[in-house]
Amino acid sequence: MLRVTCTIAALACGLPGLAVAQPSAAPQALMSKECGACHMAFPANQLPARSWAAVMAGLADHFGENAALDPASRAAIEGYLTANAATGRAKALRGLAENQTPLRITELPSWQREHRGKVTPQKLAITKAKSQSDCVACHAGAARGQFDDD
């Protein structure tokens, strides 16, 4: 029995193409709590891993505020974000050069193409959005990664 279990485990581990990312709940919950204390916890798959690494390296000046974390929490959240980041041919990365490291989702070419002419000052006023980063003002499911409701 033990042998069978080990064989199955070895098979699963040896087939990265079939491996499904199963981040433990703890880092995701920590990310939701810490990032979500100040703003919508942006879904990890909206930026490439290099962007998340840069964001998490600069928390002492996080878009004009100090958002520093203890080292263990910072490392756990960076690990979650980079492990679940946009990769390869993800929609979020379309048009983004590999040597570009945007710190804001709104800097992505795909975001700008998708929102051209839509996120106007009038629209922000009507929806009471604080800024164009306030995804939930238009996308009710944004915190769950759902953006197709406009």
Place this chain on the structure above:
Amino acid sequence: MKPALLAAVVLAGTLGTLPSHAGPTQTAVLETYAAQAKVAEPGFAGFSVERGKALFLGRFTTGKPDTPSCTTCHTTDPRKEGQTRAGKVIGPMALSAKPDRYGVLAEAEKWFARNCDSVLGRACTPREKGDFISFMVSQ
């Protein structure tokens, strides 16, 4: 007098007279800051609700430009909800309006580290942290 007893007497003198909604966890956090303040300032004579209030309401030019005051996000009324610059609701700062505040030292340290830097452009002293919490637990 034994050091532990002396410390208890000093704490009773520094914390016991303040009007307060503080429970055991808030008192423990304040005692930690009192012990740190005694080390940092030999003349430390206890926390002050009035100094804490002045710190909360004060406007500063030494921090980050977007956050010149605690009240930028927390409003001038500690019993009211505030709002982050990104639009998230911040629970009231007054302990009477949000009873789970100031009871976990690591949480207090996290927010003082961030917000003292954002507003003042420097770390807060243990006395300032104790003054601030003393004001908020009195509210």
